[in-house]
Amino acid sequence: MYNPMPVSVSLPPASDRTLPVVSIDGLVSDYYAAVYRLALSILGNAEDADDAAQECFIAAARSLENFRYEASPRTWLFAIAVNGCRGMLRRRKVRQTIHQTWQAVQSLLTKDRSPEDETIHHERETLLWDAVQELDDKHRLPVVLRYVHGCPAPEIAQILGISEGTVHSRLHYARHQLWQQLHTCNLFQMDHQEAPQ
Amino acid sequence: MRRPHQRARVLILAHQDGLLSAAQHAELQAHLAVCPDCSQYANQIGQLDRMLTEELPAHVPAPHFSDAALALKLSEIQHQTRRNLMNQRISQTAQKIIWVGSAIVLLIVFVLAVSRLRPQPTAPLPVNETSTPATTPTVEPTAMETPVETPVPSATVQTGPGEYANQEIGIAFQYPAGWTASSDGSRYEGSDGFFAVEELSEPAISLRQACERIANDGSFGETPAVELKNVEDRTYCTILTSLNRAEDNRSAVVIGTNGSETGPKFYVVSVDPTHLENIVSTLSFTKPVPTPAASWVVSTPDPNQPAPDITPAVLEFAGLTIEEYPIVSRDVDTPGHFEFNDRIPAWVFDKHRAVREYNPAARVEQNNQLLEPFGYKFVLKEPAENLIYDLYQSGQVVQADVVSMSPISISESGEKFVLQIDTMTGESMLLQEDGPHPWNPGEHWYIPAVYVGNDLTWVENTSDMNSVAIRKTGEVVFNFKNAGMSPENPIKSLWAWGERWVAEIDGLVFIDGELLNDQLGASEAFNWQMLQGKPFFYFRKDGKVQISYDGEVLPVEYDDVMHYQCCEASAFNPGGNNTMAWFYALRDNTWYYVEIGQYH
Numbered sequence: 001m002y003n004p005m006p007v008s009v010s011l012p013p014a015s016d017r018t019l020p021v022v023s024i025d026g027l028v029s030d031y032y033a034a035v036y037r038l039a040l041s042i043l044g045n046a047e048d049a050d051d052a053a054q055e056c057f058i059a060a061a062r063s064l065e066n067f068r069y070e071a072s073p074r075t076w077l078f079a080i081a082v083n084g085c086r087g088m089l090r091r092r093k094v095r096q097t098i099h100q101t102w103q104a105v106q107s108l109l110t111k112d113r114s115p116e117d118e119t120i121h122h123e124r125e126t127l128l129w130d131a132v133q134e135l136d137d138k139h140r141l142p143v144v145l146r147y148v149h150g151c152p153a154p155e156i157a158q159i160l161g162i163s164e165g166t167v168h169s170r171l172h173y174a175r176h177q178l179w180q181q182l183h184t185c186n187l188f189q190m191d192h193q194e195a196p197q
Numbered sequence: 198m199r200r201p202h203q204r205a206r207v208l209i210l211a212h213q214d215g216l217l218s219a220a221q222h223a224e225l226q227a228h229l230a231v232c233p234d235c236s237q238y239a240n241q242i243g244q245l246d247r248m249l250t251e252e253l254p255a256h257v258p259a260p261h262f263s264d265a266a267l268a269l270k271l272s273e274i275q276h277q278t279r280r281n282l283m284n285q286r287i288s289q290t291a292q293k294i295i296w297v298g299s300a301i302v303l304l305i306v307f308v309l310a311v312s313r314l315r316p317q318p319t320a321p322l323p324v325n326e327t328s329t330p331a332t333t334p335t336v337e338p339t340a341m342e343t344p345v346e347t348p349v350p351s352a353t354v355q356t357g358p359g360e361y362a363n364q365e366i367g368i369a370f371q372y373p374a375g376w377t378a379s380s381d382g383s384r385y386e387g388s389d390g391f392f393a394v395e396e397l398s399e400p401a402i403s404l405r406q407a408c409e410r411i412a413n414d415g416s417f418g419e420t421p422a423v424e425l426k427n428v429e430d431r432t433y434c435t436i437l438t439s440l441n442r443a444e445d446n447r448s449a450v451v452i453g454t455n456g457s458e459t460g461p462k463f464y465v466v467s468v469d470p471t472h473l474e475n476i477v478s479t480l481s482f483t484k485p486v487p488t489p490a491a492s493w494v495v496s497t498p499d500p501n502q503p504a505p506d507i508t509p510a511v512l513e514f515a516g517l518t519i520e521e522y523p524i525v526s527r528d529v530d531t532p533g534h535f536e537f538n539d540r541i542p543a544w545v546f547d548k549h550r551a552v553r554e555y556n557p558a559a560r561v562e563q564n565n566q567l568l569e570p571f572g573y574k575f576v577l578k579e580p581a582e583n584l585i586y587d588l589y590q591s592g593q594v595v596q597a598d599v600v601s602m603s604p605i606s607i608s609e610s611g612e613k614f615v616l617q618i619d620t621m622t623g624e625s626m627l628l629q630e631d632g633p634h635p636w637n638p639g640e641h642w643y644i645p646a647v648y649v650g651n652d653l654t655w656v657e658n659t660s661d662m663n664s665v666a667i668r669k670t671g672e673v674v675f676n677f678k679n680a681g682m683s684p685e686n687p688i689k690s691l692w693a694w695g696e697r698w699v700a701e702i703d704g705l706v707f708i709d710g711e712l713l714n715d716q717l718g719a720s721e722a723f724n725w726q727m728l729q730g731k732p733f734f735y736f737r738k739d740g741k742v743q744i745s746y747d748g749e750v751l752p753v754e755y756d757d758v759m760h761y762q763c764c765e766a767s768a769f770n771p772g773g774n775n776t777m778a779w780f781y782a783l784r785d786n787t788w789y790y791v792e793i794g795q796y797h
Contacts, residue, residue: 024278028271033260041257054274061278071623079639091424128248129256147249148257153214158623161639161658172210179238179245188241 139174367455367484390469400720407463408434431456532781606647617645755782
């Protein structure tokens with residue numbers, strides 16, 4: 001009987017031979033700020049973001065030998081960082097579910113009571129951000145990667161380890177959810193009719 | 198909502214990503230022209246997209262890190278990376294031996310010092326004035342919550358109301374006043390909660406593995422939350438019951454001896470979830486941090502010195518040839534950097550090079566032979582040295598630019614096959630008898646699917662990268678939770694062994710879901726592979742690494758075998774293919790390079 005060897009041994013792409021050597025110094029210099037910002041956009045806390053960014057580069061340093069330009073360094077680092085952030089979110093959620101629920105309730109009550117305290121633009125921005133934050137992680141991460149970090153769908157697919165089709169379907173679902181939530185706040189301009197061209 | 202409107206809304210959402218074909222676009226325009234509601238929806242989705250694009254980034258301002266700040270970050274990262282690497286390299290066996298040796302030496306020095314300094318008493322003191330309270334219980338421990346753990350009462354001393362101290366583990370923490378201890382001191386409880394301290398009887402190689410084993414014992418629900426924590430340079434982990442099992446709440450703290458990540462023993466403090474935080478927040482370690490008496494020495498060989506003339510010890514056993522080459526003392530150098538390879542004479546590496554080294558062309562040739570009955574063939578593209586292939590079926594290219602492929606796995610009936618192919622554009626596919634199928638390796642922990650008997654079997658991860666599930670023909674047959682505690686891939690391999698599947702997860706080997714470690718009494722089992730169609734793997738038992746082949750234990754034993762290491766010379770150690778295995782191993786303070794194979 002044939003005995004399969006399940007560990008995929010990759011033939012290095014021919015282009016590898018001409019690719020520059022990646023060093024951790026170069027990665028930190030070029031991408032630390034971007035990774036930190038990504039972590040901040042997911043975790044919403046500067047201290048946690050700094051921890052996540054640092055852990056990301058420590059993990060990257062450990063597996064640098066295996067980096068073969070199958071993705072761009074940014075995509076590779078973003079994938080590591082997103083996984084790290086997910087772990088932090090998961091741990092945080094277990095401990096803070098009750099606390100966050102309470103905060104969310106308070107936040108909603110506050111919004112209902114005093115929207116006039118803020119400028120319209122700021123209110124819209126805040127409502128938009130809050131609505132994005134209220135999406136579940138599955139749908140929030142593609143939105144954050146797409147709109148905050150400008151990642152195209154194929155890159156989001158690589159970062160999140162899902163297919164490009166799934167990225168689109170999650171973005172579609174997220175947009176519809178956001179629309180439902182913001183529609184009730186009269187956030188959209190009614191007089192500016194614009195159909196898809 | 199009626200169907201045309203539903204479809205229009207799907208098209209509107211797809212339009213935002215530029216996914217509509219010309220026909221779909223025309224269809225949408227036609228609908229919007231006659232439907233004000235959908236037209237408004239399209240308008241608002243367009244506005245939403247612009248708002249997201251223009252306003253969302255402002256919520257996360259781009260940070261500015263000065264060169265100095267980045268240099269500091271880099272220094273921290275490099276320091277932590279080196280520290281992690283060093284920690285990995287310190288083997289449990291070496292630590293154990295050294296600690297025990299140091300303890301004996303210290304004890305002897307202490308006894309000698311005391312005997313010299315203390316004036317000799319003129320008359321013996323009454324025994325009852327100098328002896329400490331008896332610490333060994335005379336009462337049998339009460340029944341514990343889980344059978345795999347044994348109560349730890351022996352060294353427990355209650356230091357006062359509300360404070361628990363355990364000299365054996367080297368910990369102390371506080372508990373609510375009014376709780377009373379069981380007769381053996383291993384369990385404390387009050388009207389509002391309890392805690393119980395037990396020793397983990399199953400062997401474990403590391404705190405992480407101990408935590409994973411306990412979290413997977415079934416009593417913490419489907420998604421227990423495991424967290425590694427540090428205090429005072431020691432590490433412990435907490436386990437919380439998954440939220441969907443609130444009716445059966447359990448939480449635990451897992452601690453190695455003296456807070457060590459490598460034990461040698463591990464203890465479980467079971468506690469009701471309400472009081473977990475009380476215990477964790479007051480937890481302290483009562484013994485000083487043990488100083489590793491030795492760490493791996495790394496040195497670079499002098500290129501002007503010829504490699505020493507080494508004579509291998511050669512042994513034949515169970516059809517295998519075992520060749521051990523003594524390389525260097527552990528006091529001089531350690532595998533883990535490329536220069537270590539320079540210590541090994543070229544003739545040693547050359548001897549079985551042809552069998553040992555991966556030959557991509559041979560892999561393709563072998564796959565092509567096995568694919569022939571299915572009508573597929575990989576054809577090398579010019580220029581040949583780039584090793585890029587087109588996949589043909591019936592004279593047509595069905596997949597261009599294939600750059601890598603796994604070995605083919607064929608079903609027992611011979612009617613089906615599967616192999617993973619990767620293309621130049623970074624896409625991966627699962628090639629089966631009916632053609633290539635989309636396959637995202639990231640969703641499968643980068644492990645290709647295999648046929649187990651006639652069942653297509655593969656690995657899956659959860660969206661939070663936190664568990665390893667194994668599916669046979671779509672059905673989940675195994676689920677290992679909380680495997681995502683480190684950035685490394687927790688699952689190392691999935692094999693088909695006849696009708697059985699074999700998965701290796703962080704030093705634990707599962708065969709059809711049964712844990713091989715438990716059957717062997719091994720704290721660790723690793724690098725499971727098939728060698729000439731028979732199982733070959735390493736396992737650590739009683740501190741020594743042994744090797745099993747085809748159900749027999751080979752007559753060689755090591756203090757350590759480099760494995761699961763990230764870098765350089767030890768990154769792919771041990772190595773193995775269908776004919777041989779090769780690895781660096783430590784025995785009696787000497788590093789060996791070992792090759793084991795069946796070359797006839």
